[in-house]
Amino acid sequence: MSREEIGYRPPRPEDLVDCALVWHASVNDYMTRLGHPLPPPVLEPALRLNEHLLATDPDHFQVAVTRSVPGRHERIVGFGIGLQREHVWFLSQLYVLPAEQHRGVGRALLSLVLPSAPAAGAADDPDGQTDRRPGVLATCTDSAQPISNGLYSKLGIVARMPVFNLVGRPTSPSALPGLPSGIEAIPLEPAERTSHRNPAGPGKAELEQTIDAIDRDVLGYAHQRDHLFLRVQGRTGFLYRTSAGEPLGYGYSSQVGRFGPVALLDETLMAGVIGHLMAAIEPRGAASVWVPGANDRAMVALLRAGLRIEGFPAMFCWTRPFATFERYLPAGLALL
Numbered sequence: 031m032s033r034e035e036i037g038y039r040p041p042r043p044e045d046l047v048d049c050a051l052v053w054h055a056s057v058n059d060y061m062t063r064l065g066h067p068l069p070p071p072v073l074e075p076a077l078r079l080n081e082h083l084l085a086t087d088p089d090h091f092q093v094a095v096t097r098s099v100p101g102r103h104e105r106i107v108g109f110g111i112g113l114q115r116e117h118v119w120f121l122s123q124l125y126v127l128p129a130e131q132h133r134g135v136g137r138a139l140l141s142l143v144l145p146s147a148p149a150a151g152a153a154d155d156p157d158g159q160t161d162r163r164p165g166v167l168a169t170c171t172d173s174a175q176p177i178s179n180g181l182y183s184k185l186g187i188v189a190r191m192p193v194f195n196l197v198g199r200p201t202s203p204s205a206l207p208g209l210p211s212g213i214e215a216i217p218l219e220p221a222e223r224t225s226h227r228n229p230a231g232p233g234k235a236e237l238e239q240t241i242d243a244i245d246r247d248v249l250g251y252a253h254q255r256d257h258l259f260l261r262v263q264g265r266t267g268f269l270y271r272t273s274a275g276e277p278l279g280y281g282y283s284s285q286v287g288r289f290g291p292v293a294l295l296d297e298t299l300m301a302g303v304i305g306h307l308m309a310a311i312e313p314r315g316a317a318s319v320w321v322p323g324a325n326d327r328a329m330v331a332l333l334r335a336g337l338r339i340e341g342f343p344a345m346f347c348w349t350r351p352f353a354t355f356e357r358y359l360p361a362g363l364a365l366l
């Protein structure tokens with residue numbers, strides 16, 4: 031039987047549920063073969079994230095569909111989302127239904143949602159100025175997945191660093207000491223009301239500039255819109271600073287246990303900041319933290335506190351380095 035022809039187009043809002051189902055089916059397919067089938071899908075977080083990315087990066091979100099023929103409905107068989115933050119293009123998601131894999135759909139989607147490495151060049155920054163930093167292509171893969179790692183590596187987006195999922199509740203909290211004396215934690219949420227709730231704290235514009243400067247130093251790019259999204263989704267954040275007002279970093283956690291992002295100008299504060307966040311926002315169940323291998327301070331502190339490594343590590347991939355992962359914990363793997 032001849033296979034249906036595939037076309038590509040931007041998604042409509044009503045396609046997002048199908049995209050979330052493609053994500054679950056494609057991951058569950060290879061995880062089942064590895065003996066780790068996924069639990070039934072909880073689509074809500076994927077839907078909210080993809081709505082956010084459709085709003086921030088509408089030109090880098092494409093779905094692969096079977097071409098509609100009379101009497102047959104168009105079907106979504108894959109999708110890809112790239113996001114651009116200043117000079118960094120990050121492949122957030124790329125999924126193709128198992129029955130449609132190995133026929134070039136993933137490669138075609140990739141070419142539509144990310145520029146080629148040479149074309150990534152320099153980017154326009156949000157103020158309309160040309161960003162002189164060389165462009166970077168990056169993503170996060172599953173170490174158990176040779177197809178995606180082979181596909182991206184051929185383009186120079188090579189796996190460079192493991193990212194471990196540490197899960198649990200601290201059973202030895204002394205490994206997470208809390209903040210050293212003289213360091214203040216200023217609540218970030220809700221951003222709009224921070225200056226009203228805490229008259230001694232910085233105003234909204236000043237706070238955004240401070241967070242942007244921390245992000246450019248640690249993550250390599252500023253991303254205010256993602257901060258706002260994370261806060262709307264229930265993450266509670268703090269700005270850390272000296273009593274003299276000197277910024278030291280920021281950190282987020284949430285009651286549902288999703289931890290991060292954490293960005294610190296001084297990596298020696300890592301265990302103290304994690305300890306502060308774990309005590310200030312106690313999750314209802316287990317905490318889940320994505321820890322890049324380079325962040326040895328977070329890895330050691332969390333393991334000693336009693337969290338355990340779960341599943342296969344993921345891998346950060348890039349064409350050239352852009353972030354200082356020694357001082358960063360990402361929000362997740364599809365949005366750093």
Ligand SMILES: CC(C)(COP(=O)(O)OP(=O)(O)OC[C@H]1O[C@@H](n2cnc3c(N)ncnc32)[C@H](O)[C@@H]1OP(=O)(O)O)[C@@H](O)C(=O)NCCC(=O)NCCS
Nearest residue numbers: 056124125126131132133134135136137171176177178180
């Ligand atoms: C990864 C995925 C999106 C790729 O989509 P696809 O339509 O199957 O991919 P394509 O057919 O376009 O290309 C696959 C490429 O991987 C390469 N590949 C496959 N197995 C490989 C291996 N063991 N080593 C190296 N390369 C490999 C193929 O050679 C092909 O490259 P080519 O076009 O240069 O020959 C799809 O397999 C999928 O959804 N997988 C499950 C979910 C997943 O892991 N998504 C990625 C999240 S980061």
